[in-house]
Every structure is written in structure tokens, then in C-alpha cells.
Amino acid sequence: MGNARKRQGDKAELAAILYLAGLAPEHTVERPRRVLGAGRRDDEGDILVFPGVAIQVKAWRELSGAIREAAIGAAQQAVNAERRYHLGLSKRHAARTDSWVASAASWPVSLDLAGIPVIGQTARAVSIVTSSVEPTTDRIVLVRRQGVPDLYVAHPDAWITAWRTAVSAPARSMGMSQLEAS
Template structure:
């Protein structure tokens, strides 16, 4: 990887650490950070932020490839690390304040607590437009960010995609339910 590509990846990984800590401060590990040795055969993720989650960060121009590969690789990394949750994080470049900045991407069966997507897409651009849309298309129901989970089908790895806030909300609910069951 060239210096500019590596610097870009490093920058987005640092930003992803901050985003997860801000959304889930009560669950973050003591010293959240980027992992060393990412990309190895036995890779367990790019970030050490949540103790039970493998996180794969992908920042690419080809959003379809970033979504699908981050979802697929995070599931492999969760298996390598023997953790129950897998999260692909893909930044949406060029966003403004209060817009959806990060996509959560994962396999259909890897969403915390399970998830039935509310929409399905075969085309990446349509899926992205829907995930980013806080107002809703004219005449149609606007889905709240925490409900806005879609399934990207089409060629390649099928992936659930949503605003990061939807994934962190599901994670919080599962963690709190696990805590109640353990008590």
C-alpha cells in the first residue's frame, strides 16, 4: 500500500475508533485503539474498541466493494477472534454535520440480536441514497436512523447496511439484555 493510501486508511481507522467510543462509551475497552498486524491470515480486526466485536474499516471510492468486503471480512475476523459480533465500518465521504457519516455493514446473520431488513436493494447507489436519507422520499415514510437497516443483494457478498447508529443501538440493547440475563 502506498503512503497516501496507508495514510488514508490510518486516518479513517482513527476516526472510526472515535465514532464507536462516542456512540458506545459505556462498552468501550479501557484503551480503545487501532490494532497492530491487521491484514494477516489470522486477522481479528482493525480496531480494539468493543471487547466482543471484530471491526473492519474500509474507505474506498468503490462503495459496493467497500460495503461487501468489510461485511465479509469482519465476519471472518470475528471467527478468528472467537467473538460474537462482526462490524464493517465504511465512511461516506463528503458528508456534512448531522448527515449519516458511517455505514455499518455485516452479514445477515451477524446483526446483534438478529435483524429483518426493512428494505432490499440490488444496486449500491440506491441503497446508499436510502441509508443516507433522513427526510424520506417525497410522499413516503421516512425511516428513522435506528430502523433504517437494508439488505444489499446483487452480485457479491450480501450485506446488511445501516447508519452506524442503528448497529450501535442494536448492540446496546443486546448487551443490556445479556447483563439482565446474567444477573
């Protein structure tokens, strides 16, 4: 059983690389790839697609748990790798559209919470993010429950749009974009 799960995870990571590189080809590293040594104590992410971003990929059947674990794992991996940004990317099995859901423990840019739904259930957040009529870049939900850290759930386009904004802002001390600095 362990080998089947590993193969499923490997396949999801490769699919995630292609998916993300297709969404933002102009920001993709020269050789997007899986990161070797995933799962070790000083894990720096599953895949390398964007500079300065630790990315954790999950392809679990239990989507709500995958989304939370992807975000938490990516945040820790960003610390390990000394990267400023993190992205959890979870596969929605048997989805006809919106096959991936983005998650993060912190958003790349400041958000006006009055402009996004704040709810208590990850499954409901996924429903909003994947079935909304809003443009994909506006599909962001904050999952807030007592006793657990906040979690941002979004369409991957929304996360990439926010990240592009963050890295294109002038760096305070050097006068270069954060994308160039990472």
C-alpha cells in the same frame, strides 16, 4: 502511492475509533485503539472499540465495494478472534452528514424482514440509509442479490442499537449479560 493509501487508512481507523466511542461511550473498552498486525492471515480486526466485536474499517473511494469488503472482512476477523459480533465501517468521502456507513454479514439481533427494505444494489442501500427521514436507529437495509451473500447496510446508530440489545439480553447459561461475558 502505497504509503498515501496506508496513511489514508490509518487516518480513517483513528477517526472511526473516535466516532464509535462517541456513539456508545458506556460500552467502549477502556483503551479503544487500532489493532496491530492488520492484514495478516489471522487478522482480528482493524480497531478495538467494543468488547466482543471485530471491526473492519474501509476508506475507499468506491463505496459499494468498501461496504461489502468491510462486512465480509469483519465477519472473517470475528471468527479469527473468536468474537461473536462483527461490524464493517466504511467512510463516505465528502459527506456533509452521515460520514460513516455500517455493514454486516449478519445482524446482531433477529430482524423482521417485513419491516426493512430489501433491495439489490448497495449504492441504493447507502442512499436510503443516509438520506432517510427515519430515525438513525431505524435505517437498515438488506442487500440481497442472486449469487452473493446477503449484506446488511445501516446507519451506525442502527447497528449499535441492535448490538446493545443483543449484549444486554441475559446469557442463557450463566445469568450474565453477553457484554460481561465477552
